Amino acid sequence: MVARKKSSSPIPTRAPAKKKAPAKKATAGRTNGRRATKKAAPVRGGGGATAKKTASRRGNSRRGDAANAENRTHHYDESHIEVLEGLEAVRKRPGMYIGGTGSDGLHHLVWELIDNAVDEAAAGHCNKIEVILHRDRSVEVIDNGRGIPVGRKEGNRTALELVFTELHAGGKFGSGAYKASGGLHGVGASVVNALAQKMVVEVDRGGYTHRLCFDGRLPGKYLRSGKFKEGSALEKVRKISPKKTGTRVRFWPDWDIFDREAAVEYEKVRDHVTQVCFLVPGLKVKLADKRAGGAEEQFVSKGGLADFVEYLTFGDAVSEVIVIHGVDSFEEKVPVEGKMSTVERQCTIDVALRWVKGYDTNIVSFVNTIPTTQGGTHLAGFERALTKAVNDALLNGKTKKLAKLAKEGKDRAQKEDVQEGLIAAVKVTFPEPQFRGQTKQELGTPQVQSITYDIVKDELGDWFAHAGKKSHVTAVRDKIANAILNRVSTRQTLEARRKAANLGSTGMPDKLADCRVHGPDSELYIVEGDSAAGPAKSGRDSETMAILPLRGKVVNAGKATLKQVIENAEAQALFTAIGGGSGADFDIGATRYGRVIILCDADVDGSHIRCLLLTLIYHYMRPLLEQGRVFAAQPPLYTVKVGGVTHHAFSDRERDEITAELTKGPRKAENLQWVRFKGLGEMNVDELAESCLDPQTRILKRMTMDDARQAREAARLFDTLMGSDVAKRKKFLLDNSELVDPDALDV
Numbered sequence: 001m002v003a004r005k006k007s008s009s010p011i012p013t014r015a016p017a018k019k020k021a022p023a024k025k026a027t028a029g030r031t032n033g034r035r036a037t038k039k040a041a042p043v044r045g046g047g048g049a050t051a052k053k054t055a056s057r058r059g060n061s062r063r064g065d066a067a068n069a070e071n072r073t074h075h076y077d078e079s080h081i082e083v084l085e086g087l088e089a090v091r092k093r094p095g096m097y098i099g100g101t102g103s104d105g106l107h108h109l110v111w112e113l114i115d116n117a118v119d120e121a122a123a124g125h126c127n128k129i130e131v132i133l134h135r136d137r138s139v140e141v142i143d144n145g146r147g148i149p150v151g152r153k154e155g156n157r158t159a160l161e162l163v164f165t166e167l168h169a170g171g172k173f174g175s176g177a178y179k180a181s182g183g184l185h186g187v188g189a190s191v192v193n194a195l196a197q198k199m200v201v202e203v204d205r206g207g208y209t210h211r212l213c214f215d216g217r218l219p220g221k222y223l224r225s226g227k228f229k230e231g232s233a234l235e236k237v238r239k240i241s242p243k244k245t246g247t248r249v250r251f252w253p254d255w256d257i258f259d260r261e262a263a264v265e266y267e268k269v270r271d272h273v274t275q276v277c278f279l280v281p282g283l284k285v286k287l288a289d290k291r292a293g294g295a296e297e298q299f300v301s302k303g304g305l306a307d308f309v310e311y312l313t314f315g316d317a318v319s320e321v322i323v324i325h326g327v328d329s330f331e332e333k334v335p336v337e338g339k340m341s342t343v344e345r346q347c348t349i350d351v352a353l354r355w356v357k358g359y360d361t362n363i364v365s366f367v368n369t370i371p372t373t374q375g376g377t378h379l380a381g382f383e384r385a386l387t388k389a390v391n392d393a394l395l396n397g398k399t400k401k402l403a404k405l406a407k408e409g410k411d412r413a414q415k416e417d418v419q420e421g422l423i424a425a426v427k428v429t430f431p432e433p434q435f436r437g438q439t440k441q442e443l444g445t446p447q448v449q450s451i452t453y454d455i456v457k458d459e460l461g462d463w464f465a466h467a468g469k470k471s472h473v474t475a476v477r478d479k480i481a482n483a484i485l486n487r488v489s490t491r492q493t494l495e496a497r498r499k500a501a502n503l504g505s506t507g508m509p510d511k512l513a514d515c516r517v518h519g520p521d522s523e524l525y526i527v528e529g530d531s532a533a534g535p536a537k538s539g540r541d542s543e544t545m546a547i548l549p550l551r552g553k554v555v556n557a558g559k560a561t562l563k564q565v566i567e568n569a570e571a572q573a574l575f576t577a578i579g580g581g582s583g584a585d586f587d588i589g590a591t592r593y594g595r596v597i598i599l600c601d602a603d604v605d606g607s608h609i610r611c612l613l614l615t616l617i618y619h620y621m622r623p624l625l626e627q628g629r630v631f632a633a634q635p636p637l638y639t640v641k642v643g644g645v646t647h648h649a650f651s652d653r654e655r656d657e658i659t660a661e662l663t664k665g666p667r668k669a670e671n672l673q674w675v676r677f678k679g680l681g682e683m684n685v686d687e688l689a690e691s692c693l694d695p696q697t698r699i700l701k702r703m704t705m706d707d708a709r710q711a712r713e714a715a716r717l718f719d720t721l722m723g724s725d726v727a728k729r730k731k732f733l734l735d736n737s738e739l740v741d742p743d744a745l746d747v
Contacts, residue, residue, distance in 0.1 A: 087165065087167070087190060087191075087193065087194035088194075089167070090190075090191050090194035090195065091257065094195060094257060097191045101257055101258050101259055101262070102258075102259050102261075102262050103259075103261075103262045103265065106263070107264060107265070107268055107269070107272075109139075109192045109195060109251070110131075110141075110264060110272075112188035112189065112191060112192055113139070113141040113189070113192060113249050114129070114131060114141055114273065114276065115188065115369060115370065116141075116188060116189060117129045117141055117142075117143035117145065117247070118276050118279070118280060118283070118369045119368075119369065120145030120146065121143070121280045121283045122280050122368065122369055125145045125146045126143050126246075127144065127282060128143065128144045128283075128284050128285075129141070129142065129143045129273075129276075129283065130142040130143075130288070131269060131273060131285070131286070132290060133266065133269070133288070133289045133290060133291055133294070134250075134290055134291070135290055135291050135292075137263075137264075138250055138251060138252045138253075139250070139251060139264060140248065140249065140250035141249050141250075142248045142249075143247055144245065145245065145246060145247060146245050147203045147245045147246055148160050148163055148201075148205075148247050149205075150203055150234055156232045156233070157232050158232065160201065160212055160234065161219050161232055163190065164189050164190055164192075164199070164201065164212075165190060165193065165214075165217065166190060167190050167191075189249075192251055193214055193217055193251070195253065195254055195257050195258070196214070196217075196251040196252055196253060196254055197215075197216075197252045197254040197255070197256075198214060198215045198216070198251070198252050199213065199214040199249070199251040200213050200248075200250045200251075201248070201249050201250075202237065202247070202248040203246075203247050203248075204244050204246045204247075207239060207240060207242040208236045208238070208239055209236070209238045209239075209240055210234045210236060210237070211234070211236075211237045212234055212235070213228070215228040218230050219232055221235045266287075266289050266295065269287060270287060270297070272371075273285040273287055274299055275308070275364075275366075275371060276299075277299045277300055277301040278301050278304060278307055278311070278425070279304070279308075279366060279369050279427065280369065281301055281302050281307075282300070282301075282302060283300065283301075284299070284300045285299045285300070286298045287299070304352075305323070305350055305425040305427060306321045306323050306352045308352065308364075309321050309354055309424065309425055312364070312423050313356060313423055314356065315356045315357055316356060316357045317355075317356050317357075318354070318356055318357055318421065318472070318475045318476055319354050319355050319468070319473075319475060319476050320468075320469065320472055321352055321353070321354045322351075322352065322354060322460070322463055322468070323352050324349070324351040324352070324455065324459040324460065325348075325350055325351075325459075326455030326458075326459060328346075328347055328349075328451045328454070328455065329344050329345060329347060330345055330447035330448075330451060331344050331345070331447075332345060332445075332447060334432070345430050345431055345432075345447075346430060347429070347430040347447075347448060347451050348428065348430065349378075349426075349427075349428055349451065349452055349456070350427045350428075350429070351425070351427070351459075353422060353423065353425070354422075354424075355421050355422055355423075355475075355476050355479055356421045356423060357421060357479075358421050358558075359420055359421055359559070360421070361419045361420065361421070361422050362422070362423045362424075363419070363422065363423075364424070364425050364426070365378060365379045365382075365425075365426040365443075366426070366427040366428075367427075367428055367433050367435075367440075367443050368428075368429050368430075370440050371441075372440070372441055372442055372443050373441045374436075374441040374442035375442060375443070376436070376442040376443025376444060376445075376448075377444065377445055377446055377448045377452075378426060378428045378452050379426060379443075380449050381452030381453040381456070382424070382452050382453075382456050383415060383419075384449075384453050385452065385453045385454075385456035385457035385460065386418050386419070386422075387414070387415055388453075388457050389456070389457050389460040389461045389464065390413050390418045390464075390480060391412055391413050392461065393461035394464045394473070394476065394480065395411065395413060395477065395480070397411065399411070399477060399481050401478070401482070401485065402481055402484060402485070405485070405488060410484075410488055411484065413480055413484055414487070416483075416487070417480055417483040417484050417487060418480060418483075420479070420480070420483045421479060428443070428448055428452065430448070433445050433448075482561075486562055486563045487562070489563050490561075490562045490563040490566055493563060493566050509573040509576055509577055511548065511549055511551065511573065512546065512573070512577050513533070513537050513542075513547040513548075514546045515542060515543060515544050515545055515546040516542060516543050517543055517544055518592045520594035521544055521594055522544045522545070522592070522593045522594055522595075523544060523545050523546065523593060523595045523596075523597055524546045524548060524577060524592075524593040524595070524596050525540070525546065525547050525548065525597050525599050525633075525693075526548050526550065526574070526596065526597070526599065526613060527547060527548070527549050527550070527599045527600075527680065528549075528550055528599070528600045528601055528605075528606060528609055528680065529549060530551065531680070532549070532599070532601075533549035535683055535684065535685045535688040535689075536599065536680075536693065539685045539688050539689030539693050540689075540693055541693075545693065546593065548573065548574065548577050550570050550609065551570070552569060552570050553570070553612075554568070554571060554609060554612040554613055554616060555568035555570070555571050555612070555616070557571070557615050557616040557619040557620060558615045562583070565616070565619075565620065566582075571616055571620075574613075574616070575620070575621075577592070578591050578592060578596065578621065579591055579592040580621065580624075582621060583619075583620050586620065586621050586622070586623060588623040591624070594629065595629055595630075596617070596624060596629060596631070597631045597632070597633055597700065598610050598613050598614070598630070598632045598633065598703075599632075599633040599635070599680065600632075600635075600680075601635070601677075601680055602634075602635050602637045602677070610632060614630070614703060615708070617630055618708035618709070625703060625705050626705065628702050628704070630702070630703040631700040631701060631702055632701045632703055633692045633699070633700055634692075634698075634699040635677070635680055635683075635688075635691055636648035636649060636650055636691050637649060637652075637655075637676065638655045638674050638676050638677070639675050639687065640662075640674045640675065641673075642662055642667075649674075655674060659672060659674075680692075
């Protein structure tokens with residue numbers, strides 16, 4: 001298909017327009033879509049009454065400026081009132097509907113089409129969905145549902161056309177075609193059309209494939225010549241079996257609206273369709289990427305949320321997956337036929353959860369089939385019920401580990417204790433939920449909170465008391481009791497350390513070689529050991545560069561408790577030197593340095609320390625990473641001096657490439673005296689300053705949140721391969737033995 005040039009005319013309204021009287025002389029054209037205003041009479045003189053009415057634009061008179069402002073205010077009338085018709089409101093304020101014009105907004109359009117197909121599946125009318133990412137940057141969503149109705153609805157306009165051209169048109173209002181759905185406002189499909197350059201919709205229904213195209217939001221069809229012909233009539237493309245039904249929607253984003261760098265990411269779409277399969281058990285979703293290096297996958301789940309929790313589980317499980325299901329109803333007032341009436345809503349609660357040995361919490365929530373990334377009333381009810389059930393049915397004031405704290409009244413679990421190592425999926429299903437914002441990221445229906453609370457509290461309390469395996473219940477009890485003990489002891493440790501710091505002269509670590517000036521331009525170098533600290537202190541600019549050597553092992557914050565982190569001398573020294581605190585209390589505005597630079601050896605041990613430091617910052621000083629204020633210095637692995645010029649190589653491959661370049665002439669490779677640095681301590685002051693300290697010659701890599709997540713996984717792997725747990729290391733080697741090439745072993 002060849003798209004015609006986008007029409008600049010607005011979408012025509014179907015009601016006959018009133019005939020307007022001929023306008024008086026007006027300014028040429030239109031400005032920002034506003035109607036042209038009457039042109040002021042020209043000023044013929046330099047003063048007098050005429051000058052009072054229309055002050056000269058170039059005049060310097062304050063009286064003229066005031067008169068001009070008064071004139072503009074005085075002439076605010078009905079001509080200034082602007083009505084955005086059809087889909088123009090979406091194009092003028094896209095952020096209201098999709099959150100923005102970057103990649104997130106582009107993905108939101110894809111979610112709208114996928115969610116419409118998922119609603120068909122959730123209603124029991126569809127079991128297959130296909131999502132295709134085309135090479136021309138268009139996206140296509142196909143389902144085998146009932147097909148959008150194609151009958152006439154308004155004059156010559158079909159229901160299919162209304163769905164894609166009118167806001168708040170759809171089958172999901174009141175007692176429509178869906179009892180519970182993700183799309184609720186009837187704007188999803190029309191918003192996609194509003195922000196698309198063109199769109200092609202095909203519907204299999206009634207023994208025919210019907211096609212309707214949109215170009216510049218106008219309905220019509222493409223002729224064989226490639227030209228676009230406007231019109232509301234549906235095109236019958238082919239005859240099919242009367243039993244075959246479904247909908248195919250393909251859209252091309254309007255790049256006049258979206259940022260040029262915006263793109264649909266395969267991994268994000270993959271995550272979304274994976275969630276969809278867990279939310280609608282039995283639904284098959286095929287994802288195909290036909291762009292360069294594309295992939296094709298198919299997803300299906302039969303276990304629902306229980307499978308989802310298994311999928312999210314990372315590390316060793318403490319308990320089995322606990323499944324909770326319950327149904328209740330509530331009443332709310334809604335407009336029915338123009339009058340506020342009380343209706344009864346049936347609300348279904350589905351929850352799956354388990355605890356694992358780690359400390360990270362992962363709770364995902366949904367309303368019908370829509371992910372609520374910002375939570376809402378259902379999540380608030382779940383969290384309250386979880387804490388209540390743990391305190392009343394699990395701990396019950398009789399846990400031996402907490403006997404001492406019970407005497408002080410400190411044995412009650414708090415939200416963070418209960419959710420330590422928790423993985424959970426929460427889904428509520430009911431008609432017409434109220435969301436806060438069109439992007440539907442937070443549920444606002446108040447009655448759902450108490451329903452979720454009652455069902456989860458009762459069902460989870462029953463699992464603790466009767467239904468759960470005794471060994472699993474005991475393991476959960478021990479885990480939460482340990483979390484309470486760690487929280488209380490950590491708070492006591494923090495208070496003691498704060499008091500100790502207040503008693504000191506400076507409160508700074510004694511091994512810190514501080515700089516004289518702090519602020520955005522200052523830097524804290526974290527170096528590995530005293531051997532590297534010596535040259536670094538000598539080669540630095542002491543005005544703005546501070547050096548903090550590490551003299552012991554940094555705690556692995558990915559698996560250590562808060563108490564273990566606080567009691568680790570190296571972690572405490574880092575927190576104190578940076579000055580912003582740690583954890584939830586971290587205040588980036590109070591930090592003493594503008595940049596934190598990790599300077600470690602270019603070997604395996606250096607990589608390990610860098611991973612541990614990044615993991616610590618990720619868990620306890622995350623805003624530093626989010627604002628791009630953490631860097632890793634890149635010390636060279638090799639260096640050679642030729643003709644007064646020093647060449648650095650950061651890998652064996654780069655060394656070989658430099659050698660090949662330097663020996664293109666008569667110089668021989670064996671005459672190059674490459675020096676390999678085993679560590680920073682082997683560098684002299686000048687070498688370290690040039691390669692790692694001098695802003696003009698050093699190489700720094702900005703560390704991101706993705707780097708920190710990879711470092712956290714690498715730190716875990718380092719502990720497995722280099723730690724003291726022999727059994728864990730043996731299991732890893734056996735599990736991954738097929739990855740080893742036997743021919744590469746020297747045995």
